[in-house]
Amino acid sequence: MTEAIDATGxxxxxxxxxxxxxLELHVATGEVHGFLGPNGAGKTTTIRILLGxxxxxxxxxxxxxxxxxxxxxxxxxxxxxxxxxxxxxxTLTGGEVIDLLGRLRGGLDLRRKADLLERFQLDPRKKGRTxxxxxxxxxxxxxxxxxxxxxxxxxxxxxxLDPLMExxxxxxxxxxxxxxxxxxxxxxxxxxxVEALCDRLTIIRDGRTVETGTLSDMRHLTRTTIQAELxxxxxxxxxxxxxxxxxxxxxxxxxxxxxxxxxPALQKLVxxxxxxxxxxxxxxxxxxxxxxxxxx
Amino acid sequence: xxGTGKLVRLILRRDRVVLPLWVxxxxxxxxxxxxxFEGLFPTAAERVAYAQVSASNAGFVTLYGPLHGSSLGELxxxxxxxxxxxxxLCALLTVIRHTRADEEAGRTELIxxxxxxxxAPLAAALITTCAASLLLGAVLTAAMxxxxxxxxxxxxxxxxxxxxxxxxxxxxxxxxxxxxxxxxARSIALVVLGVAFVLRVGGDVxxxxxxxxxxxxxLSPLGWVQHLFPYGENDWWPAVLAVxxxxxxxxxxxxxxxxxxxxxxxxxxxxxPSSAAAGLRSPFALAWRxxxxxxxxxxxxxxxxxxxxxxxxxxxxxxxADNPDLGDIFARLGGSSALVDSYFAGTAxxxxxxAACYAVQATLRLRDEEQSGHAEAVLTTAVSRxxxxxxxxxxxxxxxxxxxxxxxxxTGLAYPQGDLGAILAGTLVQLPAxxxxxxxxxxxxxxxxxxxxxAWAGPALCLLILLVxxxxxxxxxxxxxxxxxxxxxxxxxxxxVTPLVTLTLIAALLTAAGIAGLRRRxxxx
Numbered sequence: 001m002t003e004a005i006d007a008t009g010x011x012x013x014x015x016x017x018x019x020x021x022x023l024e025l026h027v028a029t030g031e032v033h034g035f036l037g038p039n040g041a042g043k044t045t046t047i048r049i050l051l052g053x054x055x056x057x058x059x060x061x062x063x064x065x066x067x068x069x070x071x072x073x074x075x076x077x078x079x080x081x082x083x084x085x086x087x088x089x090x091t092l093t094g095g096e097v098i099d100l101l102g103r104l105r106g107g108l109d110l111r112r113k114a115d116l117l118e119r120f121q122l123d124p125r126k127k128g129r130t131x132x133x134x135x136x137x138x139x140x141x142x143x144x145x146x147x148x149x150x151x152x153x154x155x156x157x158x159x160x161l162d163p164l165m166e167x168x169x170x171x172x173x174x175x176x177x178x179x180x181x182x183x184x185x186x187x188x189x190x191x192x193x194v195e196a197l198c199d200r201l202t203i204i205r206d207g208r209t210v211e212t213g214t215l216s217d218m219r220h221l222t223r224t225t226i227q228a229e230l231x232x233x234x235x236x237x238x239x240x241x242x243x244x245x246x247x248x249x250x251x252x253x254x255x256x257x258x259x260x261x262x263x264p265a266l267q268k269l270v271x272x273x274x275x276x277x278x279x280x281x282x283x284x285x286x287x288x289x290x291x292x293x294x295x296x
Numbered sequence: 297x298x299g300t301g302k303l304v305r306l307i308l309r310r311d312r313v314v315l316p317l318w319v320x321x322x323x324x325x326x327x328x329x330x331x332x333f334e335g336l337f338p339t340a341a342e343r344v345a346y347a348q349v350s351a352s353n354a355g356f357v358t359l360y361g362p363l364h365g366s367s368l369g370e371l372x373x374x375x376x377x378x379x380x381x382x383x384x385l386c387a388l389l390t391v392i393r394h395t396r397a398d399e400e401a402g403r404t405e406l407i408x409x410x411x412x413x414x415x416a417p418l419a420a421a422l423i424t425t426c427a428a429s430l431l432l433g434a435v436l437t438a439a440m441x442x443x444x445x446x447x448x449x450x451x452x453x454x455x456x457x458x459x460x461x462x463x464x465x466x467x468x469x470x471x472x473x474x475x476x477x478x479x480x481a482r483s484i485a486l487v488v489l490g491v492a493f494v495l496r497v498g499g500d501v502x503x504x505x506x507x508x509x510x511x512x513x514x515l516s517p518l519g520w521v522q523h524l525f526p527y528g529e530n531d532w533w534p535a536v537l538a539v540x541x542x543x544x545x546x547x548x549x550x551x552x553x554x555x556x557x558x559x560x561x562x563x564x565x566x567x568x569p570s571s572a573a574a575g576l577r578s579p580f581a582l583a584w585r586x587x588x589x590x591x592x593x594x595x596x597x598x599x600x601x602x603x604x605x606x607x608x609x610x611x612x613x614x615x616x617a618d619n620p621d622l623g624d625i626f627a628r629l630g631g632s633s634a635l636v637d638s639y640f641a642g643t644a645x646x647x648x649x650x651a652a653c654y655a656v657q658a659t660l661r662l663r664d665e666e667q668s669g670h671a672e673a674v675l676t677t678a679v680s681r682x683x684x685x686x687x688x689x690x691x692x693x694x695x696x697x698x699x700x701x702x703x704x705x706x707t708g709l710a711y712p713q714g715d716l717g718a719i720l721a722g723t724l725v726q727l728p729a730x731x732x733x734x735x736x737x738x739x740x741x742x743x744x745x746x747x748x749x750x751a752w753a754g755p756a757l758c759l760l761i762l763l764v765x766x767x768x769x770x771x772x773x774x775x776x777x778x779x780x781x782x783x784x785x786x787x788x789x790x791x792x793v794t795p796l797v798t799l800t801l802i803a804a805l806l807t808a809a810g811i812a813g814l815r816r817r818x819x820x821x
Contacts, residue, residue, distance in 0.1 A: 051676050054818040073680040081676040087669040090479060091570075092585065099572035099581060104677035125567040129400070129477050140673070 003049060003107075004029045004064055004183040004193045006152055011058030012045055012207075018043045021207040021244070022059065027185055027200075032177050034186040034201030038292040043187045044084065047155050050185075051081060064151060077106045079151040080144035083149060084187070086136040088128030094139040095124030100141040107172040113146040119168050132162035145172055152176070152184045158193065166193065173197050182200040189284055210291055218287055223256040225280040231273030240265055251275075299412035303420035307394050311424075318386040319428050323435030325378040326453065333371050343371060352504060358497045359603055361522040369440075369449045369527025373456075378687040380443075380460040380518055381493060383432065387425050387461040388485045394421035395469065398561060400593030408558065415550055418472075422465055422546050429461025449527030452596035455520040459538035463517040466545025473552035475561040476714065492516040517541055579679050583687035587658060587667075591695050594654045595702045598647070602703040605643045606710025606719075637788030640707070640719050645780055646702050648726025649762060651696045652755045655734035658692035663740050663748040666820050681815055689738065689807070696730045715787065722786035728799035729779035731760070735806035742813030745821045 005027035012020040020042045027033040037043050041154050046052040050063050052072030061068060066075050088097055102108025118125060120138045131139065137160045144152060158166045170193065174181045177197070188194050194201060195215065202212040211218060223244065236247040237253070242261020247254045256266045269277070308315070337343045347366035350356045357363070360377030364396040395418055398404045404417055437454030441447065464485075471485040472478075499513025513519030521539075556562050558793065575581055662685060675682055698799075706721035708716035718733040737751035744750070758778040761770075774783045782795040 048818075053672065053675060053818070053820070072675075073678050076676055077678040079676075079732040083669065083672060086673075089586065089670055090477065091589075093570065096568070096572040096576060100576050101673060101677055103572075103577040104674065104679055106678055123567075124570040127568055129479075130565045171645065216758065264770065 002029050002065065003027060003062075005033075005062075007046070007050070007059065007061040009036065009059035010046065010049065010056055012042075012049060013052065013057050015243070019207055020049075020056070021274060022209075023204060023207055024209040025202055026212070029183050029184060030031070031182055031199040032196035032197050035185055035204075036189070036194065036201060036288065036291075037204040040278040041204045042206065043205075044155060046204075047081075047134070047153055047185075047187065050153065052076075078148045079150055079153060080105060080149045081153045082140045082144045082155060082157045084156040086133075086137060086140040088131065088136055090127065090129035092128050094122060094128065094131060094135070095097065095123055097128065097139055098124065098143040098146070101140075102147050105147045107148065108143070109148055110146075113142060115130060115211040116146055116172070120165060134162065134165065136198060136212060137161060138165070141169065148180060152182065154184065155187045156189065157186070158188070158190060166190070169193075170196055171259065185265070191256045191288060193236055203288070205291065223258055223286065224262060225254070225256050226269075227252070227254045227278040227280075228269055229275040229277075230269065233270050237265065237268045240268065297413045297416055297419055299407075299410070300416045300419045300423065303407070303412065304424050307420055307424045310394075311390070315390070315424075315428055317363065318383075319432045322379060322383055322386070323432045324434060324439050325379060325395065326372055327439035327443050329372045329375050330368065330440070330445065331367055333375070337371075340366070347362070347371060349512065352760065354501050354607055355506060357500050357504060362497065362500045362503060365437065365528040366527055369445050369453075370525070372440075372445075373449070373453050373526040373528075376453075377522060379457060380521055381489065383457050383461045383488055384464035384467075384518070385486075387429055387465040387473075388489065390428070391421045391465045391468035392472050392478055392481050392485060393746060394424070396472035396475075396481045396564040400478050405558070408633065415553055418549060418553055420471060420548075422469055422535045425465040425468075426542070429465065430458045432461060433458030433482055445529060448530050452524045452530045452532070453526035454527060455535055456524050459542070460518065460521050462542040463521075463538050463545070466542045466549065467517075469549035470545055470552065472551055473556060473561070474563050476565055478557060479559075480561075492518045495519065496522070522716045542651070548766075550770055563774070572794055579683050579687045580690070582674070583691065586661065587695070588692040590654075590658065590661075591691060593699065594695070594699045596701040598651070598703040599706040601647065601650070601720070602706025602708075603710045605647075605703075606707035606714075636714065637718075638785070640714070641722055641785040641788055641816075643707070644704075644719075644786065645725060645762065647700065647723060648729055648780055648783065649755060649758055651700050651703075651726065652730045652733040652758065655692045655696045655697060655730050656737045656751050656755060658695050659689065659734050659737035659741065660748055660751060661691075663745060664690050666745065669820070672820060676817065681819070682811065683812055685738075685811060689734075692734045692737070693731060696727060696734070697724070700724055700726060700730075718787035721791075723785055725786055725791075725796060726780070728796045728803065729783050731803035732779040732799050732806070735803040735810065738810035739806045739813070740810070742810030742817070 003026055005025055007023060007025040010020050010023040010025070011018065023042060023046060025035070025046060035043055035046075045054065049056050049061060050068050052068045052075070055069050057258060064075055064078055068075060088094070092100070098113060099108070101158070102113070122135060122138045122142065124139075126135075128136075128139075137157065141154075141157055144154070158169050161169065173184060174197065176184060184197075186194070186197060198215070199210070200214050201218070203210050230253060232251075234248070234253055235256070237243060238248070239263060242258035243265055244256045244258075245254075255265075331447065333343075337346055344366045345638050347363055347370075351363040360374050362581045363374040395404075398407075398417065407417065410416070433454035433456075435454075436457055437450045440450035440453060467488050468481075468485050471488065475483060493516070495512045495516035496519040499510050499516070499519055513523070517538060520537045523531060523534040525531055539669045552562060576585065662671075665674075665688070671684065675681060679797065700723045701720065704720035706718070707723070708714060708719045711719070717784035733754040734753075737748070740751045741748045758780055761775055761778040779799055782799060784790055784792050784795065
């Protein structure tokens with residue numbers, strides 16, 4: 001299958017600072033791909049390179065089979081973009097902006113637009129400067145979603161939306177996904193959103209890709225939390241490779257363990273004798289927190 | 297009012313460059329007139345002759361207000377008659393910047409959540425602006441005293457400017473309460489200033505004739521302060537009106553503040569069309585929407601300027617007839633024996649420089665669009681950087697054609713005994729010089745986007761050369777730095793084509809270099 005986005009070893013420097021340092025991002029055609037990372041990790045920089053707004057200093061990048069820098073204008077007919085912080089022209093109404101951006105991309109589906117205006121409950125007659133952040137976000141979302149394009153690039157699109165509108169957003173993206181021919185790159189901080197929408201995801205930190213794969217792939221990388229009441233002292237367990245955050249209180253222990261160290265850790269417990277045992281499965285939340293926190 | 301003191305310090309910190317700049321510069325301008333009037337009219341008889349002609353000339357009275365006496369001080373104070381408009385402008389912009397603009401941007405919300413009284417931001421903006429106006433007055437008084445001018449007159453002169461600043465700080469405070477956007481607040485305040493100016497002009501010009509409408513001046517805060525007549529009557533009671541006006545407007549603004557919600561205005565926000573008109577479908581259509589207001593405003597301003605310059609034109613001959621020295625000076629400035637021709641050639645140079653300010657402003661709209669994120673929205677559609685920049689540059693290159701033509705036509709109409717074609721040509725030959733300054737702005741935007749504002753150095757340097765170059769007899773190479781130095785002086789001078797072609801070529805090269813830089817750089821940068 002061809003890749004909608006194919007970035008290999010991407011490097012972007014701002015003076016002495018490397019914002020991207022060998023980033024990898026591979027998005028297959030037709031999938032919804034989550035793009036995650038703490039603030040300042042380089043998500044927006046990556047997206048700006050993909051959009052031909054910035055030029056990369058190293059590595060290679062291709063978008064919809066083309067060069068995003070030299071073929072920007074032609075490629076932009078085939079994609080729509082929603083920035084994380086939407087600003088509108090103060091004197092143009094929301095409806096005017098939606099129509100204008102759609103027309104500049106090469107046309108928009110008026111029925112889809114009417115439907116989205118209804119579902120997102122947006123009044124298109126207001127002037128740009130009078131919209132709240134959430135409503136500005138809706139204007140950009142409706143403009144992007146009612147354009148007939150192959151690729152949607154969404155940079156934290158639900159920031160500022162209330163939970164009801166987040167739900168509408170999810171429904172709409174799932175509809176796009178069912179069509180099967182649209183690719184979505186979704187940068188987000190909202191785990192439930194990523195879990196509900198994304199086929200695969202890429203986590204970046206400090207300009208590097210730290211994980212990429214499907215959600216179930218990632219669960220294998222997480223730690224299980226074990227709480228147990230023991231018959232004797234758990235000698236050697238605290239120093240076992242893969243055991244973290246070890247706490248001992250009389251006969252009770254509590255620790256986190258990597259998936260690959262689960263078996264030796266349990267064997268240790270059995271050797272001592274187990275009176276009770278609680279095991280918490282790895283959560284996505286914990287995965288993110290661990291990936292987001294550098295060098296802890 | 298809790299926290300007002302802290303907010304005053306915050307304003308002083310944020311405006312630590314701009315505030316001293318207008319306070320000191322505007323405060324020092326009149327002192328410069330003292331020497332120039334002494335040089336031009338060294339004897340009392342010459343001053344009387346000049347004053348007689350000027351006081352009855354409608355064009356001069358329009359620009360500078362009424363003139364009652366002929367002493368050096370009175371002439372200087374009268375000649376500074378346009379200064380109150382500039383002081384008023386600075387004052388109202390400063391107040392709106394620290395009230396409605398902050399509120400719209402959300403900064404006031406951040407501050408409002410701290411231990412700050414609700415009226416504190418308004419109070420801090422008013423206190424700072426009025427204090428700055430008073431300081432400007434003090435600077436002016438001190439500078440005039442330094443030139444050896446009489447004490448009472450110098451104090452009245454300073455008070456004239458200080459009270460103008462305070463009055464229009466109050467106007468700005470009120471308009472900041474009316475709408476939710478700083479832009480509309482500024483527009484309304486500028487209209488108020490414009491109306492005040494027109495009322496003052498109407499009253500003063502009427503006073504030249506039968507005086508039936510001379511009471512109009514007394515409806516305008518700009519009219520009151522000019523009736524102090526520094527160095528002449530030194531009449532203080534109009535100052536009382538200005539003080540009461542300041543207190544009244546500030547009080548009204550405070551009452552309006554309590555009548556509205558945070559972030560909202562008293563005037564309801566109007567709704568617009570729910571979908572775009574059929575024509576709004578190209579980058580050019582968008583650029584037209586963004587530029588049309590600016591272009592219209594400048595065109596009207598230029599037409600008014602043309603009417604004033606054309607109206608003054610008739611009296612140029614009268615002045616020269618009464619004063620041979622002045623005639624010499626005009627001839628030297630214009631480089632031509634025909635006095636009226638050199639007058640129009642001189643005004644064309646000034647108008648060209650003002651048009652360059654418009655061209656730079658229109659060019660830097662590109663940077664505004666970039667910084668606000670609007671450019672990103674357009675450039676991620678099927679619009680190339682060339683097209684995007686090109687649609688805006690159409691306005692910075694062709695907009696000056698429109699405004700200069702408006703000025704030339706208005707001048708010709710207001711001076712029917714002149715040759716309209718020649719006057720218009722004199723205005724339009726300024727275009728290549730205007731383009732060079734616009735092209736410098738394109739170059740800055742393309743190569744050093746974060747420092748785009750240095751493009752204003754172009755018009756500033758040309759203004760400096762225009763103001764002091766001839767008087768101080770500076771070296772030719774310095775004068776040559778201004779593209780306006782190379783423009784033919786028309787009507788009357790040699791209509792040489794070479795400099796026009798050269799300037800246009802330079803402008804084209806600079807523009808091309810700027811666009812090439814834009815193509816290669818990060819955007820936004």
